[in-house]
Amino acid sequence: MAGVAVTNVRKSFGAEPVLADVSLDIRDGEFLSVLGPSGCGKSTLLKLIAGLDIADSGEIRVGDRVVSGVDARRHDVAMVFQSYALYPHLSAGRNIAVPLEMQRLNGFRRLPLLGRLLPGTGRIRAGIRADVEATAAQVRLSHLLDRLPRQLSGGERQRVAIARALVRRLSVLLMDEPLSNLDAQLRVAMRGELAELHRRTGLTIIFVTHDQAEAMSISSRVAVMMKGRLQQVAEPRVLYDRPDNLAVAAFVGDTPINLLPARVLAGGTVEAAGVRLAFDGVPETAAGLQMGIRPEWLRPADAAAADTWTGVVTGVEYFGAEAVVRLELKGGHSMTVRWDGDWALPATGKAQPVRIKPGRGLLFAASGDRIGEVRPADAGLAVAI
Amino acid sequence: MSAAGLAISPAAAARDRREALTAWLFSLPALALLSVMLLLPALAVFFVAFTDWQLGNNSIHFAGTANFESVLKDPVFWTSLRNTLVYAVVVVPASMALGLGLALLVNAGPSLRGFYGAVFFLPFTASLVAMALVWQILLHPTIGPVNALLAMAGLPTHNFLHDPNLALPTLMVIGIWQLSGYAMLLNLAGLRAIPPDLYEAARMDGARGAWSRFTLVTWPQLGPTTLFVFVVSSMTALQVFETVAVLTKGQPARRTEVMLYTIYNEGFVFLRTNYAAALMIIFLVVLCGVMLLNVLTLEKRVHY
Numbered sequence: 268m269a270g271v272a273v274t275n276v277r278k279s280f281g282a283e284p285v286l287a288d289v290s291l292d293i294r295d296g297e298f299l300s301v302l303g304p305s306g307c308g309k310s311t312l313l314k315l316i317a318g319l320d321i322a323d324s325g326e327i328r329v330g331d332r333v334v335s336g337v338d339a340r341r342h343d344v345a346m347v348f349q350s351y352a353l354y355p356h357l358s359a360g361r362n363i364a365v366p367l368e369m370q371r372l373n374g375f376r377r378l379p380l381l382g383r384l385l386p387g388t389g390r391i392r393a394g395i396r397a398d399v400e401a402t403a404a405q406v407r408l409s410h411l412l413d414r415l416p417r418q419l420s421g422g423e424r425q426r427v428a429i430a431r432a433l434v435r436r437l438s439v440l441l442m443d444e445p446l447s448n449l450d451a452q453l454r455v456a457m458r459g460e461l462a463e464l465h466r467r468t469g470l471t472i473i474f475v476t477h478d479q480a481e482a483m484s485i486s487s488r489v490a491v492m493m494k495g496r497l498q499q500v501a502e503p504r505v506l507y508d509r510p511d512n513l514a515v516a517a518f519v520g521d522t523p524i525n526l527l528p529a530r531v532l533a534g535g536t537v538e539a540a541g542v543r544l545a546f547d548g549v550p551e552t553a554a555g556l557q558m559g560i561r562p563e564w565l566r567p568a569d570a571a572a573a574d575t576w577t578g579v580v581t582g583v584e585y586f587g588a589e590a591v592v593r594l595e596l597k598g599g600h601s602m603t604v605r606w607d608g609d610w611a612l613p614a615t616g617k618a619q620p621v622r623i624k625p626g627r628g629l630l631f632a633a634s635g636d637r638i639g640e641v642r643p644a645d646a647g648l649a650v651a652i
Numbered sequence: 653m654s655a656a657g658l659a660i661s662p663a664a665a666a667r668d669r670r671e672a673l674t675a676w677l678f679s680l681p682a683l684a685l686l687s688v689m690l691l692l693p694a695l696a697v698f699f700v701a702f703t704d705w706q707l708g709n710n711s712i713h714f715a716g717t718a719n720f721e722s723v724l725k726d727p728v729f730w731t732s733l734r735n736t737l738v739y740a741v742v743v744v745p746a747s748m749a750l751g752l753g754l755a756l757l758v759n760a761g762p763s764l765r766g767f768y769g770a771v772f773f774l775p776f777t778a779s780l781v782a783m784a785l786v787w788q789i790l791l792h793p794t795i796g797p798v799n800a801l802l803a804m805a806g807l808p809t810h811n812f813l814h815d816p817n818l819a820l821p822t823l824m825v826i827g828i829w830q831l832s833g834y835a836m837l838l839n840l841a842g843l844r845a846i847p848p849d850l851y852e853a854a855r856m857d858g859a860r861g862a863w864s865r866f867t868l869v870t871w872p873q874l875g876p877t878t879l880f881v882f883v884v885s886s887m888t889a890l891q892v893f894e895t896v897a898v899l900t901k902g903q904p905a906r907r908t909e910v911m912l913y914t915i916y917n918e919g920f921v922f923l924r925t926n927y928a929a930a931l932m933i934i935f936l937v938v939l940c941g942v943m944l945l946n947v948l949t950l951e952k953r954v955h956y
Contacts, residue, residue, distance in 0.1 A: 374863070
């Protein structure tokens with residue numbers, strides 16, 4: 268078993284810096300997702316850990332071995348590719364066997380026909396076959412080993428790719444957007460299977476994705492990456508409730524977070540679009556503040572009051588279990604509210620007051636960093652004007 | 653449900669007929685050209701092969717299989733067929749291997765890729781008659797630079813095109829020189845279509861060195877390209893004609909007599925049209941047989 272330690276790694280392609288001083292500690296047996304928009308450098312980071320590319324500077328360790336600058340096959344990590352990268356001319360079973368053949372058979376033994384004549388080849392091949400069958404059973408592929416990749420469905424190809432990565436029994440598994448080529452239902456099912464695989468094998472898994480729901484739902488920790496820099500590494504819950512900065516807050520969450528311009532009043536009170544919330548630790552001189560309110564933190568109110576925002580309903584999207592209601596506040600600010608599916612839906616064009624749940628609310632400085640803490644629920648009731 | 657509901661309405665039927673008529677009218681020019689240029693001459697050849705007609709004759713009589721019998725009894729035909737097959741068996745694999753090797757080399761270095769591609773492809777695009785003349789000068793026994801080089805190196809000189817043992821091999825070298833550029837260009841395109849993911853997967857799976865990568869990824873991925881190159885090269889090689897007609901005229905001692913040249917001689921020099929037609933049909937059968945055999949055996953091993 269082994270963890271992975273990435274220390275001060277930099278990488279640029281030409282003049283374009285792709286990774287700027289990235290340090291990341293992945294604990295033994297952890298399921299860590301690297302989450303970020305496309306082009307943020309997350310796949311590059313994975314390739315560096317895999318040894319498919321070489322960092323400009325910095326150090327990468329797998330377990331207690333330094334692997335930076337060492338060829339991929341000595342990294343002793345396995346990888347599942349986004350495209351699965353199966354060898355199309357080999358059956359599923361032969362695909363899974365390739366890493367073992369490369370490891371256990373030398374060049375002469377791998378020769379077609381001739382290799383089989385060398386003494387011992389048959390015994391080694393039988394061992395490989397047994398290991399392939401055991402691994403295939405692990406991902407429920409045993410009945411498909413004779414099929415060619417093109418005769419398999421997307422989900423089955425995915426399982427072949429995973430089996431090929433598992434077959435050498437290495438302790439670190441890298442996955443580069445492995446679910447993005449699957450349809451929505453299969454993706455959810457596969458997500459569960461991956462979590463189950465992780466639980467059963469205790470592997471250290473590094474999982475790269477651009478889908479925040481995917482990252483949040485299966486990982487023990489998520490590393491959010493943007494423009495070649497790690498923004499925050501935390502458990503999903505922390506990432507959602509207490510994002511370190513505006514970029515993370517905006518990227519995490521199904522419906523984008525609401526942002527309102529805010530200013531500090533005396534006594535740590537912060538006012539945003541006419542509503543005041545009590546915050547601790549906000550300097551009174553702070554300017555250019557923004558208040559972040561997740562759509563789930565808002566509730567409809569019966570009547571307009573000092574602690575409610577009132578807006579005209581501009582749109583309602585109904586999904587069954589929930590609805591998304593869009594409001595336009597005075598001053599032109601728009602606000603999105605997550606509506607429970609059971610609640611009566613507001614009519615478009617009507618004025619609708621909403622109130623924030625006690626203890627919720629984020630404040631961001633002009634730099635984008637999160638500052639201050641909203642006062643806990645009992646003391647945090649909105650202050651009347 | 654009424655019967656009228658199932659029947660096609662007269663208006664719809666009329667519209668269908670109009671559409672079909674328009675379609676035939678549009679294809680008419682192509683059909684006419686195809687018939688005049690390809691189908692009718694082919695039919696004519698087939699017909700003439702069973703008659704005694706020779707160019708200039710005023711009468712024509714059915715001759716049964718007499719032409720075919722005399723072809724099969726003619727030693728020139730058998731020499732010609734053997735030479736053609738030997739030529740193809742050497743030229744096709746050699747040009748394919750050379751083409752693949754060149755493609756791998758050109759593809760390996762990113763700079764000047766286009767330049768080398770164009771240089772090696774040139775022989776295939778240039779007129780082979782003109783290129784044959786260039787080769788004639790290169791190989792000339794007294795003024796040719798090839799013999800001059802051999803002499804400078806202290807090696808014996810040769811009259812390449814008139815030495816019975818060297819004439820066909822020399823033509824083979826020219827054939828390989830011409831076809832390998834074509835094989836290279838197609839392989840180059842095939843190499844660029846290989847997803848880079850596969851090479852990365854091979855590295856993750858522990859493939860050591862160029863040979864492992866070639867056997868695990870490159871060669872299987874080039875399968876369809878190779879099959880295509882093989883079929884086209886075989887066709888081109890079996891129909892070798894220009895170099896023979898310009899350089900050796902089937903000589904010395906019929907060592908470079910090949911099928912198309914024999915047919916040309918019979919039909920246009922000796923004017924034995926009926927005999928040439930029979931030769932043509934036999935050659936066609938041989939060509940189709942070889943191709944069918946190859947495609948059937950190879951296609952099973954190629955994965956698209």
